[in-house]
Amino acid sequence: MAILVVAEHDHGSLKGATRNTITAALQCGADVHVLVAGANAAGAAQAAAQVAGVAKVLHADGTSLAQQLAENVAAQVLVIAKSYSHVLFPATAFGKNVAPRVAALLDVAQISDATRIVSADTFERPIYAGNAIATVQSTDAIKVITVRTTGFDAAAASGGAAVVEALAAVADSGLSVFVGSEIAKNDRPELTAAKIIVSGGRALGSSEKFDAVLVPLADKLGAALGASRAAVDAGYAPNDWQVGQTGKIVAPSLYIACGISGAIQHLAGMKDSKVIVAINKDAEAPIFSIADYGLEADLFVAVPELVSRL
Amino acid sequence: MKVLVTVKRVVDYNVKVRVRSDGTGVDIANVKMSMNPFDEIAVEEAVRLKEKGLVTEIVAISCGVTQCQETLRTAMAIGADRAILVECADELQPLAVAKLVKALVDREQPGLLIVGKQAIDDDCNQTGQMIAALTGMPQGTFANKVELVDGHAVVTREIDGGMETVRLKLPAIVTADLRLNEPRYVTLPNIMKAKKKTLEVIKPSDLGVDVTPRILTLTVSEPPKRGAGIKVADVATLVDKLKNEAKVI
Numbered sequence: 001m002a003i004l005v006v007a008e009h010d011h012g013s014l015k016g017a018t019r020n021t022i023t024a025a026l027q028c029g030a031d032v033h034v035l036v037a038g039a040n041a042a043g044a045a046q047a048a049a050q051v052a053g054v055a056k057v058l059h060a061d062g063t064s065l066a067q068q069l070a071e072n073v074a075a076q077v078l079v080i081a082k083s084y085s086h087v088l089f090p091a092t093a094f095g096k097n098v099a100p101r102v103a104a105l106l107d108v109a110q111i112s113d114a115t116r117i118v119s120a121d122t123f124e125r126p127i128y129a130g131n132a133i134a135t136v137q138s139t140d141a142i143k144v145i146t147v148r149t150t151g152f153d154a155a156a157a158s159g160g161a162a163v164v165e166a167l168a169a170v171a172d173s174g175l176s177v178f179v180g181s182e183i184a185k186n187d188r189p190e191l192t193a194a195k196i197i198v199s200g201g202r203a204l205g206s207s208e209k210f211d212a213v214l215v216p217l218a219d220k221l222g223a224a225l226g227a228s229r230a231a232v233d234a235g236y237a238p239n240d241w242q243v244g245q246t247g248k249i250v251a252p253s254l255y256i257a258c259g260i261s262g263a264i265q266h267l268a269g270m271k272d273s274k275v276i277v278a279i280n281k282d283a284e285a286p287i288f289s290i291a292d293y294g295l296e297a298d299l300f301v302a303v304p305e306l307v308s309r310l
Numbered sequence: 311m312k313v314l315v316t317v318k319r320v321v322d323y324n325v326k327v328r329v330r331s332d333g334t335g336v337d338i339a340n341v342k343m344s345m346n347p348f349d350e351i352a353v354e355e356a357v358r359l360k361e362k363g364l365v366t367e368i369v370a371i372s373c374g375v376t377q378c379q380e381t382l383r384t385a386m387a388i389g390a391d392r393a394i395l396v397e398c399a400d401e402l403q404p405l406a407v408a409k410l411v412k413a414l415v416d417r418e419q420p421g422l423l424i425v426g427k428q429a430i431d432d433d434c435n436q437t438g439q440m441i442a443a444l445t446g447m448p449q450g451t452f453a454n455k456v457e458l459v460d461g462h463a464v465v466t467r468e469i470d471g472g473m474e475t476v477r478l479k480l481p482a483i484v485t486a487d488l489r490l491n492e493p494r495y496v497t498l499p500n501i502m503k504a505k506k507k508t509l510e511v512i513k514p515s516d517l518g519v520d521v522t523p524r525i526l527t528l529t530v531s532e533p534p535k536r537g538a539g540i541k542v543a544d545v546a547t548l549v550d551k552l553k554n555e556a557k558v559i
């Protein structure tokens with residue numbers, strides 16, 4: 001049976017996490033289909049058809065899918081889900097919102113945050129904030145999985161030539177209405193896709209200092225900005241910058257932790273980074289135990305100096 | 311309006327768990343157990359809605375071992391009015407819990423459910439959405455703000471890139487994110503009061519729910535260890551290492 005990937009997209013294009021999910025899907029089986037459920041989403045459907053390894057794209061288009069409401073997207077997935085052995089979603093805010101709805105209505109369990117596909121029914125996933133790795137086997141006929149994108153490389157955006165098949169869009173559930181959104185606009189790379197991340201903790205002391213100290217470094221490196229939970233709770237940084245167990249899971253080439261002590265919940269979100277730099281004036285900070293390069297220094301002196309030397 | 315909140319007994323968030331050497335799981339014997347932090351936020355939110363006069367009764371539910379009664383007493387000390395424990399010594403997975411809660415929703419007919427977005431032991435982030443699916447309710451996941459207006463819940467959600475607001479027809483389910491509120495400290499008088507509140511204990515079979523796990527845990531292992539690196543003396547050395555040794559800038 002074929003494998004279904006539910007695409008995360010902005011209607012015009014695919015979100016990067018979709019391509020990591022396609023890679024995971026190809027490890028479950030060879031015949032991978034992608035569902036693009038959107039409104040005026042021909043752009044995203046075309047992009048999905050070009051991803052290497054995709055055999056077929058199913059494109060459902062209608063106003064009920066414009067805001068990606070969980071109730072409607074889940075209903076759309078359920079129209080076709082029973083023809084598949086696996087239904088995969090990226091483990092992003094979008095995927096986590098919709099996937100369990102689909103699993104429950106199929107009366108199957110869900111495997112959350114898969115980091116490795118061991119076989120078609122066996123998967124690895126982190127538990128206890130990544131302090132243990134469970135190898136789990138699904139006994140259900142349909143495997144509903146959310147894929148931790150840092151565990152899989154992105155499939156190539158081009159090289160595929162899948163057919164695009166139109167699907168009737170589901171009717172609106174009438175249960176929920178989209179009121180509005182506040183999406184921060186900036187030119188920085190997306191946190192979960194960034195090659196370099198500059199991240200700040202409570203030691204920054206205020207939102208003004210967070211920006212004044214870390215923005216120049218992020219600009220110089222073309223980096224995304226992240227934060228610890230303490231910094232977000234204190235209002236120094238926006239919610240969606242939080243890196244950690246229950247925030248964003250990241251694995252950039254370089255993670256620079258400035259004034260972050262390194263609670264286990266934070267480490268859970270960034271310990272798979274290739275190179276970790278910690279700048280902290282507390283020699284005992286737990287972050288030093290996993291940092292490749294630790295600099296014991298006052299970040300208000302060290303970070304500006306770092307900017308000037310790059 | 312009646313509100314249902316769900317609470318899970320988990321290993322305290324300050325405890326760093328150890329993987330058992332035989333690979334069968336993590337060692338939770340003699341480890342401090344607490345209410346899942348997201349569930350504490352869920353209970354607090356329900357209590358705040360009651361304090362505003364928008365809610366008349368709060369029922370706390372837990373599914374699990376006998377000791378979950380302590381977790382339910384804590385929920386009642388925060389302000390829940392009564393509690394129900396679905397007692398079960400076997401492993402309960404999110405789908406099973408969602409079915410148990412669905413059965414209690416049928417019985418209790420709440421106008422709103424507030425649950426934690428994720429438990430910090432299995433890190434699944436599933437149960438709220440599954441309850442919503444099984445009861446046919448709309449869902450407001452990862453809630454940062456909840457308002458009750460004209461028979462609707464207006465929920466501001468934390469999503470990738472920012473925030474989103476949805477209006478849900480009641481009854482609805484909300485899953486609490488970290489910044490929905492800051493739970494109060496439980497006071498001794500409230501702990502004493504909670505002891506007198508009703509705590510009903512039932513079994514999954516009383517609700518006619520099959521809780522057999524669908525996912526088998528084959529092994530649990532330690533994650534790959536990340537060795538400590540080196541301390542560098544100054545910024546110049548750091549830049550040199552990043553450029554010439556790690557080659558990441």
